[in-house]
Amino acid sequence: MSSEDSWLHTDIGGSTADSITLRGRDLARDLMGKVSFSELAFLLVVRRLPTAGELGLLDAVLVSLTDHGLTPTVLAARLTHTGAPESLQGAIAAGLLGGGSVYLGPTEDTARFLSDVLAGVPGAPPSDGALEEAASAAVRARIAAGERVPGLGHPIHKVVDPRVPRLYAIAEEGGLLGPHLCLLRAVAEAHAAQTGRRLPVNGAGAAGAALADLGVPPSLARGFALLARTAGLVAHLGEEMEHPLGPRLYAEIDDRVRRAAPPASAD
Numbered sequence: 001m002s003s004e005d006s007w008l009h010t011d012i013g014g015s016t017a018d019s020i021t022l023r024g025r026d027l028a029r030d031l032m033g034k035v036s037f038s039e040l041a042f043l044l045v046v047r048r049l050p051t052a053g054e055l056g057l058l059d060a061v062l063v064s065l066t067d068h069g070l071t072p073t074v075l076a077a078r079l080t081h082t083g084a085p086e087s088l089q090g091a092i093a094a095g096l097l098g099g100g101s102v103y104l105g106p107t108e109d110t111a112r113f114l115s116d117v118l119a120g121v122p123g124a125p126p127s128d129g130a131l132e133e134a135a136s137a138a139v140r141a142r143i144a145a146g147e148r149v150p151g152l153g154h155p156i157h158k159v160v161d162p163r164v165p166r167l168y169a170i171a172e173e174g175g176l177l178g179p180h181l182c183l184l185r186a187v188a189e190a191h192a193a194q195t196g197r198r199l200p201v202n203g204a205g206a207a208g209a210a211l212a213d214l215g216v217p218p219s220l221a222r223g224f225a226l227l228a229r230t231a232g233l234v235a236h237l238g239e240e241m242e243h244p245l246g247p248r249l250y251a252e253i254d255d256r257v258r259r260a261a262p263p264a265s266a267d
Contacts, residue, residue: 012044023047038062041227046215053174054214060170061207064163065107065225067232073098074236075249081237082246088237095233096226101148102155104204104229108222110151111208113138114180114187115218125179128186135186139194149191151184151205163203167210178213181206 013022020027023043031040035049038059042050050058067074077095084090099105118126121134142149154161168185171177184201192198204225211221240246 041224042214045220045223050214053176056174057167057171057176057210058214060167061210062224062228064167064203065104065207065228067229067235071103073103073229074233077233077237078240078246079249081240082244082250091237092230092233095236096229099222099226099229104225105222106150106202106204107208107211107225108218109208110184110205111180111212111216111218111221113150114183114209115212118179118183121179128182131179131183131186132190135183135190136194139187139190143194149187151201151208152188152191152199154200154202157200157202159200161200161203161206164201164206167203167206171210171213176210176213180209180212184209
C-alpha cells in the first residue's frame, strides 16, 4: 500500500483467500467455538476479551434490553412487516430506528450524562461524598434548564424497574460496581431530595452506566442496546408471521378513524 493510501484500512477485521481475521485473531482457529458472541462484541469494541466478571455483567445488560413487550419500536417492526412481508431486514430496521430518547436511547443518554459529570469529579475512584455533591449539582442544573434527568423514570415501572437491582447485584458480585453505576444511584437520590418525587432508575439507564463502567464509550452504548433489541425484534417478527397483529391493528385504527370522522358537508 502506498503512503498516500495508508488511510484506507481498518483494524477491526479483514480476509484473505483462506483466512478471516478479527482484532488480530484468526476467526476460525482462535474465535469460533472458543468465544461467545458477547465476548466477540466486547472484543470488537473494547479491543480486548472481557474477564469472566465483565462477561457476566455484559450478558446481563444485553439480556435486560432484549424485549419489553409491544412497545412502539416493536409495533413499528410488526406494521412494517404487514406492508412489506418480503423484507425482514426492513421490519427490523424500522424497529431499531425507533430507539430514541424514550425507548433504548436512554442507554446512551445516561452513559453520556454520567461520563460528563464524572469528568469534573476529582479522585480515582471518586469518594462517595464527591459523587453525591456532583450528582446534586448535575440534577439541579437539569431541573433549572427544564430538562429530563437521563436514567430516571419509566412509563410502566413506577416504583422499581426489576432489572435495576439485579444489574447492580451482578456488578457488585463481580467487583464491577464502578463510578458510573454509583453516580447514577446518587443522581436518583439527589433528584428525590430536590423534587420530593422519587423516580426509579430505569433499566436502560442502569445498562448505560454498566456499559460505561465496562469501558464501552458512551457514543457506542446505544449500539449494544440495539444489538440486544435485534434479538427481540426477530422473535416478534417470527410471532407476527405465525399470528399476525399488524393487519388487525391497521383495520382497527382505520375503522376508528372512519367512525370518528366528521360528517361530510351538506353543501
